Amino acid sequence: MSSEALLAVEGVSKRFGGLVANQDVTLRLERGEIRGLIGPNGAGKTTLINLISGEESPSAGEVRLEGRSLLGIPPFQRARRGLLRTFQVPRLFGTMTVRENLLLPYLALGGRDRRAGRRRSDELLERSGLARLAEEPARHLSGGQQALLQLVAGFMCDGLRCYLLDEPFAGVNPLIKETMIDLIRDHNRRWSTVFLIVSHEMPVIRELCSRVTVLAAGRVLFEGTMEEVARSREVVDAYLGREWTP
């Protein structure tokens, strides 16, 4: 049992009509791991996140969390097992305040003690620099602040085991980006939370992730450390050469 990865994606495929968005993807994340998921636009990264979080169901293969299959388990139950995600285009509860956006996952995931929830939200508001916006409706935030709030909301969850982040840094200013990186790293150190981070920002991925998986045309093209990825002719040709120099 202990040899089982915390999150295991086993031979997962996803077809949309004739289009193959994911093909035979296998991915195993160990407890405490921060994994990068990179690949060109349309490679199938978001689709893979959707398959893991349950918004889409795979045409073949399966996803397991702590050794238990997630087949047929709806997203809200996956969340209750400690599997959360963010969306590429930030999704928030627009008419609710920033604080309510934080308290909501706390309540939804079984938090009963309102005072404890309040304390945690205070702490996260402080650390994320959103404190002075606490009573603002979320729809009034800037794009970067929304991305930050979306990320931070997941940290309100007590049993967060695995957090899937779909391009969390896109369109985010350097200051907020630093805050996000700190929060992710801190949560990972403290609770051994697994992160799977989709990003085009190689410096950030290099800073955060011990290993990266490269997806291209729906398949896993490569998996290894950032250095190995940079050395791989295949990957550089397929993708990185244009945007990134090691």
Next chain:
Amino acid sequence: MRRQHLALAVVALAGAAAIPWGMDDYALGVVTIGFYYAVLAASWNLLAGYTGQFSLAQQGFAALGAYATGLSIRDLGVPIWLGILLAAAVSCGMGLALGLLTLRLRAIYLAITTWGFAETVHITLTAGYQVTRGELGLSVPTLLGNLDPLSYYYVFLGLLAVSLAVLYLVCHSRIGQFLRAIRDDELRAASLGIDTTRWKLFVFALSSLLTGLAGACYAHYVAVIGPDMADFSELAKIVVMVVIGGMGTFAGPVLGALLVQLLTSYLGQFGAWDNVLFALVVIVLMRTYREGLVALGRRLWRRLMAWMHPRVEVAARG
């Protein structure tokens, strides 16, 4: 905050209980019907305002409740109290069924399907005249065995108070937060662990239950009911009330219902034109001031406070 709400509720209830002493029978009747519509408006607001489920079937559930008690009393010989309970159960069950049917439908499709449901109720009540007596109307025994307007005023005031208490508990608990989350972004709500299916069904069931209950009480008040209870114009009235009062606010539907009821009763001489007038008001409000009278009241209140305590305002600005 909570204490303020409680104080406000006590004052409102005491006021409403005391008001009839200066009213004639016609006015009593107007406000009694206003209370009836307030229950309908508040129930619809739970669905459309708090949860974002823009259902167009509320009038159908009121009619279901009315006919459920009327028919079970006439054909099964049940006592009135049991008829009313049956009405609540039937409406609740049908609401649940409609909720299930429309679970995966969004916005416009949900609106069309629920409208279709209410129209089906309307047509069935009209066409099934062997059972329902159709347009001739179904006679229903009065609740109190008399027609004393004052008694019915208090019955409907009680019904409204109980309905609002239930809705308040729901909307101001964690459930209320879940409903708002579903309204704002259902996908996000589910991804954070909210069982969106369960809460949407709950809201359909509760809103239909309260509406069916009100419909049943209405039947035992007016004594003769017709299929026009399920007419689309009834829903239009409810929507107008909620929008004018403030959609998604707690007090809005009640204020809107009473105001519209008073206006339509006393400005009746405009005939069909008041509908046009209200439609225009709704269009303007939806485009400009979606939180209706309640938001207006809040704004005025804040102005008043600022005017009375100028220092506080300065401090807040600084």
